[in-house]
Amino acid sequence: MTDNRDKVVKSDAEWRAQLSDLAYKVTRKHGTERAGTHDDFPKQPGIFHCVGCGAPLFDQAQKYESGTGWPSFWAPIDEEAVGTRDDRTLFMRRTEVHCARCEAHLGHVFPDGPQPTGLRYCMNGVAMTFEPKD
Structure with a gap:
């Protein structure tokens, strides 16, 4: 089994072949998806993974409604x-x-989030996939 921390390096052509046009624009070219695009993320327990390499990034338990139109943790x-x-x-x-792990652009972090961290990780939904917990 590969360590989840092993770096993933691919050519631009490999990223383009793997990702949708929007996911490529966001994760590889530092773009931003339109607000409200991914407000349909599941509400059940689970893990959000990187769309590029599958690394676990965020737990549903740390997600909250920020009112920004982007998934926030x-x-x-x-x-x-x-x-x-x-x-x-x-x-x-x-x-x-x-x-x-793969340097995919996910979004930005701001110092206006809820406790206990006071941070708002404002992520592009297209940069992540969701895996429900069994």
């Missing part, structure tokens, strides 16, 4: 599941969130 499933970097595009300073 107050923490990742594991601190090492995601990475962050400064994002200074669009004349703003934000903190980008990416998958630690």
Whole structure:
């Protein structure tokens, strides 16, 4: 079995072949899906995985309604599941969130979330898949 932390590196052509056009634009080209696109995520217990490499990213138990139109979480499933970097595009300073395993752009994290972390991981739904818990 492969360690979930093993880095996944693929060519641009491989990513294009694997991902939908929108998932490619968001995860590989740092795009953003339209707000409200994925408000139909299941409400049952489960895990949100990276659409690129399948790494577990967020638990349904940490998801909450932020009112932004994007899936929001107050923490990742594991601190090492995601990475962050400064994002200074669009004349703003934000903190980008990416998958630690394949570097897929997931969204941004903001300091206006609920306790216990006070963080809002505002994710693109197209960057994740959902696996219900048995």
